[in-house]
């Protein structure tokens with residue numbers, strides 16, 4: 001616990017990021033429900049909701065929902081396609097700004113980051129003042145709002161940032177981490193999804209406080225290493241470092257079929273073109289990868305991801321292709337048709353664009 005003393009961690013999460021960027025571009029959207037996602041086609045589209053504004057959330061619209069469902073819930077919303085290039089550019093500026101306020105910086109996604117500000121914060125009267133300064137800067141320079149959670153560790157900071165969205169600021173006093181966590185539902189812990197929530201509930205565990213009071217060996221018996229992790233987070237004892245990271249963590253792309261596909265030859269064709277695309281970007285960005293992942297969604301929306309890693313980093317297309325094909329094979333005998341497939345590489349490292357790529361291609 002000693003190592004947590006004096007640590008100040010911020011978790012910064014942009015508020016409905018894609019929708020906010022669209023609103024900034026077109027102020028007429030202000031106050032309207034805005035839904036960003038692929039291909040609404042008057043409610044007959046096959047994509048999913050990527051993000052939506054808070055006005056749309058009131059109608060029950062949320063990320064990852066089929067866009068046709070969102071259309072039913074909120075037909076009067078403004079539907080916009082995903083303009084990833086624009087969001088990426090804005091994200092890069094926001095992340096650079098956040099980085100400048102931190103001792104150590106870890107980008108988690110396009111709109112989310114951890115900042116270790118343990119040293120920097122000493123130039124301010126309080127963590128609160130630094131957090132407000134960051135919020136002001138992002139508002140002034142980018143016209144966007146964010147929510148910030150402040151705590152002595154990452155897991156509590158992440159939970160804190162989610163509590164008062166949008167435009168929230170939640171500071172957890174280092175002596176009161178457990179008090180803060182106790183009443184919250186266990187689902188607030190990152191990684192506790194619906195399935196995990198059900199398993200915990202079957203043991204009578206609903207809140208983080210109840211989780212914290214379980215004997216550790218009971219949790220490890222049920223959940224293995226993950227049980228230890230849950231116990232540490234619930235007790236405010238998690239001590240992960242904010243890891244200075246390269247901004248891009250993975251490169252990937254996916255494809256939603258116009259019509260669900262049962263013919264495996266079509267799937268393999270599509271896989272080949274996705275592999276081509278991802279591999280081109282790997283070379284353009286000058287990366288080596290260690291992990292290949294695939295994503296697969298069946299006609300009933302059940303979605304799976306699988307990944308496979310190797311020891312030695314590479315940028316070879318053959319490896320990417322071989323791994324992706326191998327991972328996809330598991331699903332070949334499923335009788336359901338396919339709706340979407342995706343390919344990505346992660347565990348990236350930079351080769352540097354000037355180096356001879358061949359030198360690395362083993």
Ligand SMILES: [Mg+2]
Pocket residue numbers: 013014015016017111112
């Ligand atoms: Mg966000």
